[in-house]
Amino acid sequence: xxLKILEEHGFSAYVVGGALRxxxxxxxxxxxxxxxxxxxxxxxxxxKDCILTxxxxxxxxxxxxxxxxxxxxxxxxxxxxxxKNRRPQEVSYIKTIEEDxxxxxxxxxxxxxxxxxxxxxxxxxxxxxxxxxxxxxxxPELRIREDAxxxxxxxxxxxxxxxxxxxxxxxxxxxxxxxxxxxxKERIAMEFNKIMLxxxxxxxxxxxxxxxxxxxxxxxxxKTVGYNQKTPYHIxxxxxxxxxxxxxVEPKLELRLAALFHDIAKPETLSIDxxxxxxxxxHDKLGSEMSKRILREYNYPNVVVEKVGILIESHxxxxxxxTDKALRKQIRKxxxxxxxxxxxxxxxxxxxxxxxxxxxxxxVRKNRVEELLEESTSNDKFLSVSGSDLxxxxxxxxxxxxxxxxxxxx
Ligand code: CTP
Numbered sequence: 001x002x003l004k005i006l007e008e009h010g011f012s013a014y015v016v017g018g019a020l021r022x023x024x025x026x027x028x029x030x031x032x033x034x035x036x037x038x039x040x041x042x043x044x045x046x047x048k049d050c051i052l053t054x055x056x057x058x059x060x061x062x063x064x065x066x067x068x069x070x071x072x073x074x075x076x077x078x079x080x081x082x083x084k085n086r087r088p089q090e091v092s093y094i095k096t097i098e099e100d101x102x103x104x105x106x107x108x109x110x111x112x113x114x115x116x117x118x119x120x121x122x123x124x125x126x127x128x129x130x131x132x133x134x135x136x137x138x139x140p141e142l143r144i145r146e147d148a149x150x151x152x153x154x155x156x157x158x159x160x161x162x163x164x165x166x167x168x169x170x171x172x173x174x175x176x177x178x179x180x181x182x183x184x185k186e187r188i189a190m191e192f193n194k195i196m197l198x199x200x201x202x203x204x205x206x207x208x209x210x211x212x213x214x215x216x217x218x219x220x221x222x223k224t225v226g227y228n229q230k231t232p233y234h235i236x237x238x239x240x241x242x243x244x245x246x247x248x249v250e251p252k253l254e255l256r257l258a259a260l261f262h263d264i265a266k267p268e269t270l271s272i273d274x275x276x277x278x279x280x281x282x283h284d285k286l287g288s289e290m291s292k293r294i295l296r297e298y299n300y301p302n303v304v305v306e307k308v309g310i311l312i313e314s315h316x317x318x319x320x321x322x323t324d325k326a327l328r329k330q331i332r333k334x335x336x337x338x339x340x341x342x343x344x345x346x347x348x349x350x351x352x353x354x355x356x357x358x359x360x361x362x363x364v365r366k367n368r369v370e371e372l373l374e375e376s377t378s379n380d381k382f383l384s385v386s387g388s389d390l391x392x393x394x395x396x397x398x399x400x401x402x403x404x405x406x407x408x409x410x
């Protein structure tokens with residue numbers, strides 16, 4: 001309908017990009033990209049009642065909400081010169097959809113559709129979709145040098161769609177991986193999050209390891225790639241173990257990040273100095289600190305950083321028997337909002353070793369924790385107070401606090 005409105009006013013308009021790709025794959029997209037020869041000012045006045053934002057206006061983009069759909073309407077453009085592998089600051093408008101499609105990254109993203117013209121597919125995107133291939137529009141070397149984030153985008157699409165990377169593109173990724181150093185941390189994190197929330201992140205993460213992209217983005221994680229675990233109950237390398245756990249937790253960002261980084265400080269993967277620290281603090285504590293540092297570097301919001309930190313710090317508390325009292329204490333320490341995620345992490349961690357016994361044991365315990373959480377909503381005193389709360393309330397540190405807590409958790 002958005003296309004129709006534009007066409008009725010004498011403009012040409014096409015659905016382009018991800019939505020068209022997903023539609024051809026049989027999915028139902030919610031966000032649409034529309035390309036048109038209408039200028040942003042025209043778009044603004046045609047859709048003035050449903051404008052969401054005009055932030056992108058200087059790049060030719062107006063975002064609207066139409067029914068339940070979000071639609072980004074962008075004026076055909078060719079991008080000006082790329083500087084330092086970043087998005088260009090200047091755009092120039094052009095006349096035809098063909099030119100607009102030429103500037104796009106991969107053939108499967110470079111198709112357009114309108115009722116008038118049918119599918120516009122200049123670069124055999126449809127065929128690549130059918131053959132499950134990620135291929136650049138034109139020379140991969142140029143496309144990547146224009147915007148190195150495309151390295152990570154290629155890896156994301158390959159993993160999330162379960163496709164293969166075309167050979168020349170694969171070679172260019174290996175050769176140009178260093179260019180990712182010039183891309184802003186925020187853009188990398190946004191793309192990386194999409195990888196982490198995909199159905200099976202291990203597919204993309206394995207390509208990141210094979211192409212050594214991981215060495216550029218997460219050197220700490222790269223050290224786990226070749227590291228064969230000595231314990232007989234582990235599957236192959238430490239990296240494989242991390243991938244297994246990541247695939248086997250729910251697609252929630254913090255949980256997936258915690259799964260990927262949880263054993264990052266296994267002492268044997270660290271330098272001698274760090275290894276000393278690892279032995280001293282335990283790889284859970286040190287791993288938590290290391291992961292928080294990495295995520296901060298990528299400017300993740302504090303809530304995400306802290307939650308990942310808590311999950312990793314607590315992930316070893318799986319073995320000991322726990323009374324209800326001890327479980328309540330654990331819930332208090334880890335936080336009501338984190339505790340079930342912690343159990344999911346621990347369950348996946350055990351599932352990915354060869355000790356299945358612990359999985360059942362932990363599932364039973366998770367059920368008990370859920371019961372305790374339910375009880376706590378009707379009787380909050382069990383869970384809500386911690387030692388530091390009491391100190392804040394003015395109690396002196398020491399025995400008294402212990403006694404009060406004991407009383408509360410009886
Ligand atoms: N695009 C590009 N180069 C980039 C980023 C985007 O050529 N570095 C083009 C692609 O044609 C892409 C379109 O812009 O299809 C829209 O990009 P975006 O919304 O970021 O991604 P989608 O392809 O729509 O994929 P998804 O919705 O899964 O993020």
